[in-house]
Structure formats: structure tokens, C-alpha cells
Amino acid sequence: MNGHVKSMHFQQFMELATIPFSSALLSFLLVMAVDSTRTAAASRNQQCGNSLQRTSNLTRLVHKESVDLIKTYKASQGEMSELFCKVSVNNIPDPNISGMEPSERIVSIYTHLQAFFPHLKRVYEQQTDLQLPTSQLLTQLNHVSGHSKNLAALVKIFYQSLFPNLPVPVPAGGPTTLPPPQNVFQQKVYGCVVLKTYKEFLSNVSQELKTLRSQVCRRRKQINTLLLRMT
Numbered sequence: 001m002n003g004h005v006k007s008m009h010f011q012q013f014m015e016l017a018t019i020p021f022s023s024a025l026l027s028f029l030l031v032m033a034v035d036s037t038r039t040a041a042a043s044r045n046q047q048c049g050n051s052l053q054r055t056s057n058l059t060r061l062v063h064k065e066s067v068d069l070i071k072t073y074k075a076s077q078g079e080m081s082e083l084f085c086k087v088s089v090n091n092i093p094d095p096n097i098s099g100m101e102p103s104e105r106i107v108s109i110y111t112h113l114q115a116f117f118p119h120l121k122r123v124y125e126q127q128t129d130l131q132l133p134t135s136q137l138l139t140q141l142n143h144v145s146g147h148s149k150n151l152a153a154l155v156k157i158f159y160q161s162l163f164p165n166l167p168v169p170v171p172a173g174g175p176t177t178l179p180p181p182q183n184v185f186q187q188k189v190y191g192c193v194v195l196k197t198y199k200e201f202l203s204n205v206s207q208e209l210k211t212l213r214s215q216v217c218r219r220r221k222q223i224n225t226l227l228l229r230m231t
């Protein structure tokens, strides 16, 4: 769309050129105009890349933390902990990112992150009753939750900078369905499935951000190339 506006300006410029006009001055102005838009496009492109890189880096960190967290989790649940994670549990957010357009997929990442937060909190509360207060598991759960909130904030900023005219993403409507009171066995199963699904989701997010890099940050480069061809 940006390119469209730029080429309109260019046309008006060419119409101006039919007025008797120093052709040296005209080409000087033309070079100035194209040069400044090119610089602006390059800098926007770089901002897009940096913002995406920061988001990718944090996603990778939280994913790594979640892998370690699951190991600690299994180690601290006693016997049969491997089995806990294989049971299927209802009403946990799925790990799939949905949507066709890049904007929809970024919103899906954001709303999914938000949907996981109450579940991570519930797992923390349950494990507080099951573990010693000094447990490594509680510390790791805290880190993952904290970094995930930062990640959601970065995703939101990235989205707003890419799509300043679209509405700010809001967490999906309706209350999150948290499980009813659970016995200790159910809690152990629930916790493992939440953490495992969250880890899968983060792995999907990492992949998605790689795809987005070529879709959203390069698009601006094409405009750049177009302008170059016009000179």
C-alpha cells in the first residue's frame, strides 16, 4: 500500500515535468525524493527485523526453559510421572497457531499466550501445595511465566508496529475454562499436559516467526527495489 502511495506521488511528479522546468533541477528533486523514501524504507525494514529478532530470541529462551521445566516437573512428581504426561486432558489451549494472513497468525500467537497464563498459574498454585517452598520446580515455573508475559508484550508491540491501523489484539473473549477441583493424581496429570502443550506451542511460535520474517519484513524490501527500478 505504501508503494501505491509512493507511485502516485511519482506520477504527480511526472505531470509536473510537463511544465517547462529545468530538467537538471527535476532530476535532482527526483533523486532526493527517491533517496529519502529508500532510506526510510530501509530503516523500517531494519526495525521490523530487529523487533522480530528480539521476539524470536525470547521465544527460543522460553522454549528452552519449558523443556528444562518439564524435566524438573517429571523428576518431582514421584512414581509413574512419565505416564502422567500421556493422558489427554480437556479444556487446555491447543498448540496450533491459526489464521491465513500474517496479521491473523500474530494475533493467534498473542491470544494463545494469554490463554495459557491462567493454566500456568493454576499449575503453580497446585504445585505450591505439593512441593517444598524452596523447590526448584516453583522457581522454574515462575521464570517461565514471567518470561512468557514479556514475550506477549513483545508480540503485541511487534504487531502494532507492523499493523498500526488494525485493532490492538485482545485476549480471546469469554472466561478461560480452568479445571474443577482435582485430586492429587489429576493435578499431576493436568500440570504435565499443560506444560507439554505449552512447550509444543512455543516450538510452533519459533517456527512461525521464521516464516513471518520472510513474509512481513521482506515485503518492505520489495517496495524498495521497485523504487530503485524507477530511477
Ligand SMILES: *[C@@H]1O[C@H](CO)[C@@H](O)[C@H](O)[C@H]1NC(C)=O
Binding pocket: 050, 053, 054, 057
Ligand atoms: C538475538 O540473539 C542472537 C544470538 O543469541 C544475538 O546475536 C542477537 O544480538 C539477538 N538479537 C536481539 C535483537 O536481541
Ligand SMILES: *[C@@H]1O[C@H](CO)[C@@H](O)[C@H](O)[C@H]1NC(C)=O
Binding pocket: 094, 095, 096
Ligand atoms: C492442530 O493441527 C494439526 C495438524 O496441523 C491437526 O491434526 C490437529 O487436529 C490440530 N489440533 C487442534 C486442536 O486444532
Ligand SMILES: *[C@@H]1O[C@H](CO)[C@@H](O)[C@H](O)[C@H]1NC(C)=O
Binding pocket: 095, 096, 097, 098, 200, 201, 204
Ligand atoms: C503445532 O504443534 C502441534 C503439536 O506439536 C502440531 O500438531 C501442529 O501441526 C503444529 N503446527 C502449527 C502450525 O500449529
